[in-house]
Amino acid sequence: MQCPYCGSSDLKVLDTTDTRSGIRRRRECANCEQRFTTYERPLTATPVLIKSDGNREEFDRDKLKRGIWNACAKRPIPAAEIEKLANHVETYLQSLGRSEVSSHVVGDMVIQGLKELDSIAYIRYAIVYLGLDNLLSVRAEIDKLLAEQQAGTILGADSSSSTSTPKPENDPASRSGREVNPSSSTSADKLPASVETPKHRRGAAKMVTTSPSAGLSQGRIAPRVAPKA
């Protein structure tokens, strides 16, 4: 092992941590005094990935991380989280004990991981991975994500309001109820209905046929109207 900064092999180990996925060592170069971390991981068999065109490709951990990094560029996501996600994917692939596996297994795990990490990174990855090639399909994906996030808030608000949220100043129930009220049948439920359609392309097409200036939220339509003037 050589110092990545000066190439000296005069290294000291400052700290060793035994983790589930391997051994992490904090090292210091005795020559230039730079510090860095090394990992020792067991080299276990990782299945070959079957691409959607049928071609086979060896699992490449660095390539996977580059993909995640690209989606996370300039987002406040700790490097450790990206490392963790890559580890998670690799460990899972190895745990399958198979020689080949669809590359979608990797893509699905990454997109799910990003969804929990950062909405913007998720959308960036989704554009590439789901092949969203026009603004409507991107918007449909964003709407779907917002609806999921909102549904999460509503569930939380509903379950807690009956038991342990007596605070009237927060008033989460009425706030979320105004935004998306599942039981109301006003024009507002047009949007969630199309968002919940499983195939987002179908949802997007539906939104086109709806008269855009009348039915949908005004803020998102405004830029399309503006250039006409």
Ligand SMILES: [Zn+2]
């Ligand atoms: Zn050095």
